[in-house]
Amino acid sequence: MTATVDPTTPTAPPDAPSDPRPSRSVWAQLRPLVLRLHFLAGVFVAPFLLVVSLTGLAYVFSPQLSDLVHGGQLLVADGPRTATVPLDDQVAAAVAAEPAGTLASLTVPVDPERTTAVVFDVPGLADDVQRTVYVDPWTGEVRGALDTWFGYPPLQATLDNLHRHLLLGEPGRLYSETAASWLPVLVLGGLALWVGRHRARRRELVVPPVGARPGRARIRGWHATTAVWMTVGLAFLSVTGLTWSTFAGERFQAVVTSLQGRSPALEAEPVAVRDGVPVISYDDAVARAREAGLVDRLAVTVPAEPGGVVTVSEDADTWPVQRDSVALDPYTGEVTERLDWAAGFPFLAKLTSIGILAHMGLLWGLPNQLALAALAVGLLCVLFWGYRMAWLRRPARALAPRGVFRGLSQPVGFAVVLVTVAAGWLMPVFGVSLVAFLLVDALLGRRAARGSVSRTG
Structure with missing residues (x-):
């Protein structure tokens, strides 16, 4: 039987789509990609973040732990206190206790409970490691000696290196840089997903689901809400951690240098050698620095060559920051150069x-x-809840399907590529690991597709 066509019925051109779809919003296109990236980062980078959190938690209290372990060297002895022993006598006691070392510097504490640290360069020690002799300023007694790394006693140095590179040296720094590079991606991606999900219910953005029924929804609420509250803090830790990382740190320093934002230093030009004229004492150097306005803990650097100037710098770690420094004529004690924190340091520094x-x-x-x-x-809680959600939502492809790039329009896809390239340049470890993740994900997706075709065939 042949069908008849009513000539009055309008017909569409043969190449016109029968069910045209309206163009999707940018967020509708990006959401599957952000979800997939958040899932991949959570699975593969969360172990690095777990280690960073645990080692950071140990390191943050390292000053108190060092006082417990090395209190015999770092703290003064109990007893009557009338007046401090002259610094020159304290240095002489330290030199007698470490005759094989070359005197490098000393740190004069402000806290009356702290010992004076006299630092020596000693042959045979590792790079950046020095021998520090601790002298009780009230008695002049040597309390002991420790091998220190940039002034850190052994326990504090070990916890610092554990946090930065797992005691593996430069190769180990890749782990912490990976964590710091991916942390903002995780945080910002999760924040975008949560805001997009609850933009009509703003209260749920910041209030955890206390009364919700047990299950994946409540875990997701705690996971997201806790991360929202920590967004600024986690972003801060990531950015500051990257400033002294291996690869991203180089990029950061290049940008800071181009903006003239690097920390300045004293030029410390030597003066003419005066034969037969004694150099100033350590007490004189400290007194001149105090007269010049340096008030906090002071680090005095000893000149290595005749005519080298004596430098005295504030070494404060607490707020308000005090980092003024002066160079002194070694024979007269006059200030030959001054560098002030307030006026001499650029804003970026x-x-x-x-x-x-x-x-x-x-x-x-x-x-x-x-x-x-x-x-x-x-x-740590956010990571635990994230893994718990992934376990409850198996298989993973139901939560974060593959092939999300195919759903992007050309302008959005171009913007995504541009942002990714810029982030990869600024954070090379992130860029390389992202490419590796995408390649592995694509291979797994192709293998899964082949398996599905073989089963249906």
Whole structure:
């Protein structure tokens, strides 16, 4: 039987789509990609973040732990205190205790409970490691000696290196840089997903689902809400951590240098040698620095050659930051050069220094340490809830399907590629690991597709 066509019925051109789809919003296109990336980062990078959180939690209280372990060297002895022993006598006692070393510097504490640290360069020690002799300023007695790394006693140095590179040296720094590079991707991606899901219910963005029924929905609520509260803190830790990383740190320093934001230093030009004229004493150097306005803990650097100037620098770690320094004529004690924190440091240099001190838990003392500890514990909880959700939502492809790039329009896809390339340049470890993740994900997707075709065939 042949069908008849009513000539009055309009017909569409043969090449016109029968069910045209309206163009999707940018977020509708990006959401599957953000979800997939958040899932991949959570699965593969979360172990790195777990280690970073645990080692950071140990390191943040390393000053107190060092006092417990090395208190015999770092703290003065109990007893009557009338007047401190002259610094020259303290240095002489340290030199007698370490005759094979070359005197490098000494640190004069402000805290009356702290010993004076006299630092020596000793042959046979590892790079950046020195021998520090600790002298009781009240008695002149040598309390002991420790091998220190940039002034850190052994326990604090070990916890610092454990956090930065797992005691594996430079190769181990890739783990911490991977974690720091991916952390903002995880945080910002999760924040976008949560805001997109609850933009009509703003209260659920910041209030955890206390009364919700047990299950995946409640876990997701705690996971997301806790991360939302920690967004600023986690982003801060990531950025400040990347400033001294291996690859991203180089990019950061290049940008800072181009903006003239690097920390300045004293030029410390030597003066003419005066034969037969004695150099100033350590007490004179400290007194001249105090007269010049240096008030905090002082680090005095000894000139290595005749005519070399004596430098005295504030070595404060707490707020308000004091990092003034002066160069002194070794024969007269006159100030030949001065560098002030307030006027001599560029804004970016100040911002970097303050950020690093806050990252280390030093800037505001115990409150700073407690805030970092709360961030570490909160991140551990977020990671646990994330893995718990992934376990409850098996298989993973139901949560974050593959092939999300095919759903992007050309302009959005171009913008995604552009942002990814820029982030990969700024954070090379992120760029390389992202490419590796995408390649592995594509291979797994192709294998799964082949398996599905073979089963249906």
